[in-house]
Amino acid sequence: MQAPAQAVALTPPPGAAATGFQKYFQAYVEPRNLNLRLKQMLGGLLLVVVCQTWAIVVLSHSAGKVPYFIERDKASGAVYLSDKVATVFTPEAANKTYFLRIWVTRLEMMKADISVTVNVDHPAAFAWTIGAAKNQFTSYFDNDDKVVDIAAKYPGTSRQIIENSTSYSPDGKQAYMIITRVWSINGVEVKRDQKLLTISFIFAPETLKDGEQGDNPLGMRIKDFSVAPYYGPSLGAQS
Incomplete structure (x- = not known):
């Protein structure tokens, strides 16, 4: 397995002109580092979105089913699902x-x-x-x-x-x-x-x-x- 890419940090070789090296760094190395940082940021954002989606799914499942009514027969002890439904009460x-x-x-x-x-x-x-x-x-x-x-x-x-x-x-x-x-x-x-x-x-x-x-x-x-x-x-x- 390869190690993750790291941002490149260079120093001028002995005797190299600082100005020339800076131009080289700005032209080739700095864009590569910027691209790497953007990829890391996008990866982090993607991870956050995935975690939020997972949390919503878990919460929706933990909320349980919509409440329903049951009825019972006192004589036999039978309990069964009722066809009654709850409605919003509007005062008359x-x-x-x-x-x-x-x-x-x-x-x-x-x-x-x-x-x-x-x-x-x-x-x-x-x-x-x-x-x-x-x-x-x-x-x-x-x-x-x-x-x-x-x-x-x-x-x-x-x-x-x-x-x-x-x-x-x-x-x-x-x-x-x-x-x-x-x-x-x-x-x-x-x-x-x-x-x-x-x-x-x-x-x-x-x-x-x-x-x-x-x-x-x-x-x-x-x-x-x-x-x-x-x-x-x-x-x-x-x-």
């Missing part, structure tokens, strides 16, 4: 309303023990907000719905929420929910008022953190919302 209006109702209830309900409202319900509602809705959430309770001050002034105050109606924009990404707030003090109803909530939302299950799937499996996120007084007709609850 009823699904959207269900989760919006949960969020609005946490936002608007006021419990007689105000610490539960402030320390449990409000953080749970805030966790669903993203973007502008986070600042809107804080501003709402700082300026518009000062539940802590109300509870301090009127101990025993509570507020239940009734959904009257929910409708959607043509693209389905904005909801208009009318609610009735039932105010009570020590369990005795004292007044009612109505609010119109305009809510922009998305479903982003990829944003869910560990432990959130049980409470918010579809990953509903509130992007923007507003709460305004409502004086129109009171419709029955619907989704």
Whole structure:
């Protein structure tokens, strides 16, 4: 087996003129060395490409097969391949309303023990907000719905929420929910008022953190919302 080619390094022979030798080196030896270095570089690049291709193939095989469903017969213990297939779930209006109702209830309900409202319900509602809705959430309770001050002034105050109606924009990404707030003090109803909530939302299950799937499996996120007084007709609850 021949040894690999090496770059040529020459020194002028004794008594040779340096200038003449340099011309000879530039004309004949230097191009050969450059060609050798280029071949070595190309060989290295080829090796990298081969290694990357091999890694991709290995990873694709290690990913395993596409998940499939199996069914079982409890009586016989038989297990067999099912013809069921997984499909992407697209929330319908009823699904959207269900989760919006949960969020609005946490936002608007006021419990007689105000610490539960402030320390449990409000953080749970805030966790669903993203973007502008986070600042809107804080501003709402700082300026518009000062539940802590109300509870301090009127101990025993509570507020239940009734959904009257929910409708959607043509693209389905904005909801208009009318609610009735039932105010009570020590369990005795004292007044009612109505609010119109305009809510922009998305479903982003990829944003869910560990432990959130049980409470918010579809990953509903509130992007923007507003709460305004409502004086129109009171419709029955619907989704």
